[in-house]
Structure formats: C-alpha cells, structure tokens
Amino acid sequence: MKVILFVKKIFTHRYLALVLRLYIGGLFIYASMYKINYPAEFAETVASYQIVPYWAVNIFAVVLPWVELISGVLLVAGIRSRSAAVIIGLLMIMFTTATFINLMRDAAITCGCFQAVGEQISWRTIGRDIIWLIMTIHIFFYDKALQLENRFSLMLREI
Amino acid sequence: MKIANLKQANDCKQDPLMELERRGFLLKTLRDATCELSSLEDTEKMAEVFLLISMGTLGITQGFVVLIDTESLKGQVSSRGVEDQDIKRLHESVPQIIQQYFSNTFQKDAPLPIEAHLIARDGFLDNHFFPPETKALIQWNTDKKYSGLMGLGAKILTEAYTDEDIEFLLGLTNSLLVSIKNARSVTIIRQLNLDLQQKNIEQEEALKEAERTRKELDSRLFHLNALYDTTHELSGLTDTKKIMETFLLMAMGTFSIEQGSIVLFDSEEKKAFVVYRGIEKEKVRGPRGNDIDNTLPQFFEGAKTKDLTPMKAQMVPPERLLNNPVCPIDASVGLLFIINDTCLGLIGLGSKITEQSYSAEEQELLTTLVNNFTVFLGNAKSFETIQKLNADLEKRNIQLNKTIEELSASRLRIEVLERAKARVKSVIQSEMKRTRRVSAIDFILILVVALGLGIASNLSNPDGINLVPQVWSHKPSPMIDAHWAKLKYDAGTSLFVDARPSDFFKQRHIHGAINLPLSLFDFVYMMKFSRLDPNQEIIVYGRNISRLYDQEVAFKLTSRGHVDVKLLSGGLSAWKEKDYPLAP
Numbered sequence: 001m002k003v004i005l006f007v008k009k010i011f012t013h014r015y016l017a018l019v020l021r022l023y024i025g026g027l028f029i030y031a032s033m034y035k036i037n038y039p040a041e042f043a044e045t046v047a048s049y050q051i052v053p054y055w056a057v058n059i060f061a062v063v064l065p066w067v068e069l070i071s072g073v074l075l076v077a078g079i080r081s082r083s084a085a086v087i088i089g090l091l092m093i094m095f096t097t098a099t100f101i102n103l104m105r106d107a108a109i110t111c112g113c114f115q116a117v118g119e120q121i122s123w124r125t126i127g128r129d130i131i132w133l134i135m136t137i138h139i140f141f142y143d144k145a146l147q148l149e150n151r152f153s154l155m156l157r158e159i
Numbered sequence: 160m161k162i163a164n165l166k167q168a169n170d171c172k173q174d175p176l177m178e179l180e181r182r183g184f185l186l187k188t189l190r191d192a193t194c195e196l197s198s199l200e201d202t203e204k205m206a207e208v209f210l211l212i213s214m215g216t217l218g219i220t221q222g223f224v225v226l227i228d229t230e231s232l233k234g235q236v237s238s239r240g241v242e243d244q245d246i247k248r249l250h251e252s253v254p255q256i257i258q259q260y261f262s263n264t265f266q267k268d269a270p271l272p273i274e275a276h277l278i279a280r281d282g283f284l285d286n287h288f289f290p291p292e293t294k295a296l297i298q299w300n301t302d303k304k305y306s307g308l309m310g311l312g313a314k315i316l317t318e319a320y321t322d323e324d325i326e327f328l329l330g331l332t333n334s335l336l337v338s339i340k341n342a343r344s345v346t347i348i349r350q351l352n353l354d355l356q357q358k359n360i361e362q363e364e365a366l367k368e369a370e371r372t373r374k375e376l377d378s379r380l381f382h383l384n385a386l387y388d389t390t391h392e393l394s395g396l397t398d399t400k401k402i403m404e405t406f407l408l409m410a411m412g413t414f415s416i417e418q419g420s421i422v423l424f425d426s427e428e429k430k431a432f433v434v435y436r437g438i439e440k441e442k443v444r445g446p447r448g449n450d451i452d453n454t455l456p457q458f459f460e461g462a463k464t465k466d467l468t469p470m471k472a473q474m475v476p477p478e479r480l481l482n483n484p485v486c487p488i489d490a491s492v493g494l495l496f497i498i499n500d501t502c503l504g505l506i507g508l509g510s511k512i513t514e515q516s517y518s519a520e521e522q523e524l525l526t527t528l529v530n531n532f533t534v535f536l537g538n539a540k541s542f543e544t545i546q547k548l549n550a551d552l553e554k555r556n557i558q559l560n561k562t563i564e565e566l567s568a569s570r571l572r573i574e575v576l577e578r579a580k581a582r583v584k585s586v587i588q589s590e591m592k593r594t595r596r597v598s599a600i601d602f603i604l605i606l607v608v609a610l611g612l613g614i615a616s617n618l619s620n621p622d623g624i625n626l627v628p629q630v631w632s633h634k635p636s637p638m639i640d641a642h643w644a645k646l647k648y649d650a651g652t653s654l655f656v657d658a659r660p661s662d663f664f665k666q667r668h669i670h671g672a673i674n675l676p677l678s679l680f681d682f683v684y685m686m687k688f689s690r691l692d693p694n695q696e697i698i699v700y701g702r703n704i705s706r707l708y709d710q711e712v713a714f715k716l717t718s719r720g721h722v723d724v725k726l727l728s729g730g731l732s733a734w735k736e737k738d739y740p741l742a743p
Contacts, residue, residue, distance in 0.1 A: 046705065047706045058627075062617045062624070063613040070612075083601030
C-alpha cells in the first residue's frame, strides 16, 4: 500500500510534470525549427499523408510549425501552459491519427517529424507519439512548478 | 371726768329734768365713745376703751369683753375688775363659748345682722364660763373674726339694769362694732398696701430678671449671628487655606481676640496648612508655611490617641497649650479637631482684647463654630478630592478620546487594508483560476499568432512556398473520362502520363504510362519528352486529396508547347474500377 502511494506520489509529482513539460516543449521547439526553415519540404510531407486537401496543404505547412513553436515556447516558459499542453495534445492526437491512417493505407511515407528525410512511419512511430501524448496529459494535470505566469501570484499566495 | 359725769347722772335720776339730762348725758357719752373708738385701730384697745366707757358710764364694778375668732377658735379677753382665776377660766373656756353661742350662726356662713343683742340680764347665768358676778351679757355677730360677748357685773348704785342702760349698752356695742369694722377696713387697706409694696418689689425683681434674660438672649443672638456669619462666609469657599483664614478672621472678630492661629496637618499627604493672625512673622513659633518636621506628626499622633470623633472639636487643656510646639502663638484657648483619620488640626486663640477670660458660653460657641468649621474643611477636602478625581477623569477622557480616534483611524486603515487584501486576494484567486483555466481565446490567439508569424516568415523566407494553390491560376485542362480514354488507350494514340511521385507509380500505374513526377519534371521531361510531338495527345492522371499532380503536370506540359493535354477524369481509381489494364 505504502509503495503504491509512494509510486503514485512520484508519478503525480509536480517536478515530474515540470521535467516532462520542458522535454515536450523543447521537443516541439526543436521539431518546428526544420519545418519553419523548409516549408516546401514540409508541405511535401503534409501532402504525402494525403489527409489535408490540396488547397490547404501549403498554408497548413506554413502555420503548423509556428503553432508547434509557440506552444513549445509557452510550455517551456510556463505561460498559459495548460492551453499550450492542450494544443500540443491535440497535435499529438492529430499526428498519431494521421500516421495510423497512413499505416492502414500501407503508404510508404516518411514520418517528417523532425526532418524531411528519415524514418518511415511505423507502429513505433505511433507508440512514440502515444507516449508523448501521455506525457502531455500528465503535464496538463500535474504541472504546477516554475510557471512564469504564476510566479507572482504564487509568491503573493505564500505571503 | 367720766366718773364725775356718772355721779351727776345718778344724782339727777329722780326728777324728769334730771332724767332728760341723764339721757342727754348718755347720748353725749355715746357720741364721745363713738368718737374715741373710731380713732382707735387696735381691737384690744378698742375693747378695753369700750369696756371702760360702759363701766364708767353705768357705774359697773366689773366687766369683760371676749372678742372671738370663730375660725381659729381663739378668743381675746379684755376685763376690768374681774378675778384673775375667772379670767383664766374664761380664756380656757373660749371653745365651749363658741360652741354654745356661735356655732349655729357661723357654720352656715350666712350674713348676719351686725347688731348686738342682749342675751341675759340680771344674773341669769348658771354656767360656769363667766365670772360669777356677771349680771348682763351682750352678744354680737359681726364676722368670723370679731364676733364677741360682753359681760358686765352689778352696778354700784342700783342693782338692776334699766332699759335705758341696756339701750345705751347696745348702742355703745354697735358703735364698737362699727369702729371695729372701720379699724378692720383700715387694717385690710394697710395690709393691701403692704401687699402692694411687696408686689412692687417683686415686680422690680422680675424686671431685673427680664433684663438679664434679654441680655442673655442678646448674647445668644450674637452667637447665632456669629455662627450664621461664619457659615455664610465659609459656605462659598472651597479652598482649604482660604477657609482657614476666613474662619480665623471670623472667630477673632466674634470674640475680639488679638492673636489666633490654625494648624492643619494631613498625615496622608504629609502636608501642613498654617494660618495665623495678629502676630509678627518673626515671633511665630513652630511650623511655618508648609514646612513639616517631626513635631507636627508627633504632636498629632499623640493627639490622635485621645478619643476624637470627626467634626467634633475638643478643648485642649490650657497646660498643654503652654509652649506648644505646634501652635504658632501663645494661646489661651485651644481646640483640637479631626476631619478624618489622616487630617487633624489645632486652633489656638490668644487672650481677648478686653482681657476677660473665656466664659463657658463662649467656649461652647467656639466649639460649635469650630465644629462648623471642620464640616467646611471636610467639605473642602471632599471637594478637592472630587476635583482631583475630576481632573484625572478628564485626563483619562482625553486619553480615551485619543485612543478612540487612533483606534478609529486604525480601524479605517484596517478596513482599507482589508478591502485591499480582499481585492488582491480575489485578483490573485481569479488570476490563479485564470491560469489554470484553458480558454478558447488562448487557442485562437495562438492560432492567429502562428498564422501571422507563419505567413510573415514564409514571405521573408527565400525558400517560401505559395500559400494559394498554383493550379487555381492555370487555365484548367480538358477532361477525358476513363471509358473514352480506354478507347484511346486501345487505339494507342494517346500517351498516358502518371504525374505522381515515383513511389506511388512503382506501387501501381496504368499499364504503359510514363512516370513524370512533378518534383523531377524538368529532368524527366528532358529525358523522355523533349523529342515528343507537340501535337501528340497526352492524357495525364494522378492526384490525391493533397496534391493535384495531374493538373500541374498538364499545365507544365501545355506551357512546354504540347497542345493536346487532357486529364483523366476520376484518375487512377476510375481506371481501376473499370478493370482496365494496370501495371504491375
């Protein structure tokens, strides 16, 4: 019983959430970098998934990296981190779904997660995405520490 | 002269003239006797004269007169020619005589005729009261004091008493009675006079007494006035020292005293009040002003042991006043008074201006005055205490007011702070809630910012891409349906171009189609299409939801000069549905 409680405590700890937050935030910032720099390649990747209609592919490819970047930055900084976590969670769901669909289609496309060239999509990709999604959910529920936005209000509350 | 007249009367008895003369003589005698009797005052003498005249005129050898006081039962006997033993017997038998002759008359207390009357004549007497020779007895009842009897013995010449004799005797007796009455009146008047004189004296004494009383009343009035004045003067004062001074002045004025002093000692506050008058400052003894040495407490501690009650002054014995260390003057009278357990005082008064000593009354007055004075002192003390308390109260009130003001100010400040705190708290809480809340605005904001930044970066990026699909700006190529295309395919007149990337082409394509991926268009075109007839019919296919490869390739081919470029309607899937030949 004690062990369960201890484990639960560890798993629900705010510093764990902080670590995950920084990790996920950093991940998204990193991921967004190449996409922003090479919009044409990313647009190609988007198109390869065959989910976004042709007229929206380019604008999607231009805006999505910025959404990732902003959300990542917000998450790392701890500003509106829950909203950012929600957006990142939704993105994760979207990626996972898209990957799953294309796996079902048996489409031999690259993931395009970090680079245009690279790994092929696979079940591993989906598993990885699901882990990241769980981390994001954890952040959504347990993140409290070192939030830039909450710094003053927390200080005042302590006073 | 009387004896001569008597002889003459006897001589002329025989003849009528003589008789007349005799009568005249008797009348004359009667008148003379009346005159003589009326000039007398003493009843005894009167009785004697009366007896003498009676005997002398009628020639009688012996006789007696008893004047009887019926009240005291005493008789006064006058006699002539009566034996001593007879007189003695007569004296002794006065009560019996009264019993016999007067009892019935006087007990009734009725007015009686004052006339005399004859009781017996010519030796009738068988009783033993009267002398044996008594021949005639005359009785009169005038009043209680001077009734009486007259007894007469035998006549010298003739044995028997004539009617004339009796008439004469009765007349004479009446004359006597009148005289007695007169004499009595005189006596009464004299007595009255005496009484009056006595009364006068008494009156004078009473007058003197009244005068004395008046004086006493005056002094009482004076004392009362003094008391009233003192009370009046003191009543307006509340200051202890002033009360003492005023009282001393009043007391000295009231008793005309040269010197006086009052010393008041408060052992609780260790304070002494000293007031004196009529003495030069240099000669003052003992405590001066408010100086306190040990003598004061010692003296008053000593005085306290005596049973003093508050507001009751006590005279100090004179021997204690001599060289008294506390009293500033040489006092001839001193009073010790006590106001409460801690406050004692001594009043010393010098001798009077008149050099008289203090009378008991004055001492009493002085005590009363001092009692009064102590009451005022007590009041003044109470007043002082009250004032002190009042001042304290006022001070405390001010402090309290200040505290209240401060408190209310603090309260206000606290209220403001509370409000601020509540406000800050609510702000913090709402902020906390807000930060914890996921709002649609965040999403919209993030999306809008991302859109803006994306577009901006894309525009500034040299590798930027077109946000609007290029195909929208091209002239759309004509479409050809799968069936018609099959006919052309069968005829072998048309060239089928697969526009998709080579990966897809490798997976499945129309049999005989040439792969012309968009990304490798220039290269592949140069390799495979450059020598193609521009009029050759080309049917382009290959699109998916995300990419309209066929359109773009068709556009590029058209722009390279190919005239007949068509798009396969429905694409590969339409071809596939109809089971037209596919590879691989």
